[in-house]
Amino acid sequence: MTDNEYRKMYDMNPRNAQTALFDEYLSYVYAIVYNKLRSCGSREDIEECVGDVFSSVFISYDSNGSFNGDLRGLIGTIAKRTAIQMYRKLVRHSGTVNIENDEVEIADTECIEENAERSIMKNTLLRLINSLGQPDSDIIIQKYYYNMNSKEIADKLSMHPTSVRMRCSRALKKLKKLLAEEGYDMKEGNI
Structure with missing residues (x-):
């Protein structure tokens, strides 16, 4: 109706x-x-x-x-x-809650630990990316989180694509160093 x-x-x-x-x-x-x-x-x-x-x-x-x-x-x-x-x-x-719902599953401990570690890693990574400052943090986030290419990022930030690639390369090196200081061993290409 x-x-x-x-x-x-x-x-x-x-x-x-x-x-x-x-x-x-x-x-x-x-x-x-x-x-x-x-x-x-x-x-x-x-x-x-x-x-x-x-x-x-x-x-x-x-x-x-x-x-x-x-x-x-x-x-x-x-x-x-x-x-x-x-x-x-x-x-x-x-005063009680029933959990007899078919959709409710109790997660095993390993999955919880893995998720917690992954969450901590993501938070650390974002904090370190933000510490790189502008425009490096914007370039990294747009490239690796939003899958934008150098031309798209350059248009958005009013830069030249070559400059974006160069800044991205330098920012990744800084980020790798910062992650190592935090105790993370990052291999090339894994963010």
Whole structure:
């Protein structure tokens, strides 16, 4: 149902328009709410939340009436936000959190350590790149993070492509030295 269809129905008979909207989107809203609350809410909680979603939809539509296109996005957003609020309320009152969700996996220790080391390395690298100063840091970031070539970087920084290549080469040597001082052994070409 589009906004225009609903608006015409609403102008003719608000109650019938709300009933039609409810009938069309009930299973959609129920699916969203069920997926958010299945681990902590009872059936009554889920049904209450679905009712709250439609109440919010009707109130927000009546008060502002400036939607365009399909109402599915609006209703989906309201359903997700309302379900999240209900989830927080239920978890807060129960004092426990269920992790019986199929999508939740407990990571093994090695993966966590690897990710932590990689994150520390990235932060160190960015800090050292920024310490190179302008325009060297911009050149390195644009070349290796945004995969821009020397001509593109030169156009962006109002430089000559040859100058960009020369500054990049010098900046990489400085960066390699700084990384060595930090205890990292970087091989040529690996940033």
